Amino acid sequence: DAGVIQSPRHEVTEMGQEVTLRCKPISGHNSLFWYRQTMMRGLELLIYFNNNVPIDDSGMPEDRFSAKMPNASFSTLKIQPSEPRDSAVYFCASSFGGSDTEAFFGQGTRLTVV
Amino acid sequence: TQLLEQSPQFLSIQEGENLTVYCNSSSVFSSLQWYRQEPGEGPVLLVTVVTGGEVKKLKRLTFQFGDARKDSSLHITAAQPGDTGLYLCAGGTGTASKLTFGTGTRLQVTL
Numbered sequence: 001d002a003g004v005i006q007s008p009r010h011e012v013t014e015m016g017q018e019v020t021l022r023c024k025p026i027s028g029h030n031s032l033f034w035y036r037q038t039m040m041r042g043l044e045l046l047i048y049f050n051n052n053v054p055i056d057d058s059g060m061p062e063d064r065f066s067a068k069m070p071n072a073s074f075s076t077l078k079i080q081p082s083e084p085r086d087s088a089v090y091f092c093a094s095s096f097g098g099s100d101t102e103a104f105f106g107q108g109t110r111l112t113v114v
Numbered sequence: 115t116q117l118l119e120q121s122p123q124f125l126s127i128q129e130g131e132n133l134t135v136y137c138n139s140s141s142v143f144s145s146l147q148w149y150r151q152e153p154g155e156g157p158v159l160l161v162t163v164v165t166g167g168e169v170k171k172l173k174r175l176t177f178q179f180g181d182a183r184k185d186s187s188l189h190i191t192a193a194q195p196g197d198t199g200l201y202l203c204a205g206g207t208g209t210a211s212k213l214t215f216g217t218g219t220r221l222q223v224t225l
Contacts, residue, residue, distance in 0.1 A: 105157050
């Protein structure tokens, strides 16, 4: 298996633009997570899905952020409109089972909003 | 909110030295995982501990879960440059799928 695949690897956009990050989880995994990582705040959980259903989105910063999982093999995280403070590395991870099981991370998308 | 505090935040040591990283919380977790993250990559799982007092060894790395399942430690013996990276602990609650990640310890091992 190729692992969790994220695209793009790098994204530079202007403030106010819409940004869409994409994730393909590992086949057969039933949980998918979106995290944001910054030096100041570390690794923060934004939202997670179980069997394609959003379970907990309490980490989503505000209404500018939205996430979808239309099927078991694809998820998106959208920021509209983007702001400079959204600059961070965004990770997608997937797992099978509960929180005692290993979470497999993608390589991340480095987002820079100028 | 479940918080996991790691200490130290930064650690720079020479090859061959020993070190211990701590992960503490006021909350009880059903499991505790340790991950290592290298620059430009996502975190990779090192170990999962699920029983209070459990000790697991992975070559030169020794992991311990506290008796009350609120804290954990990672001890590295004879550190090598290849151990350089960001070490993250993460607590799980079992029935819920999400993990709560710690604040991280950035380790640098020099020759």
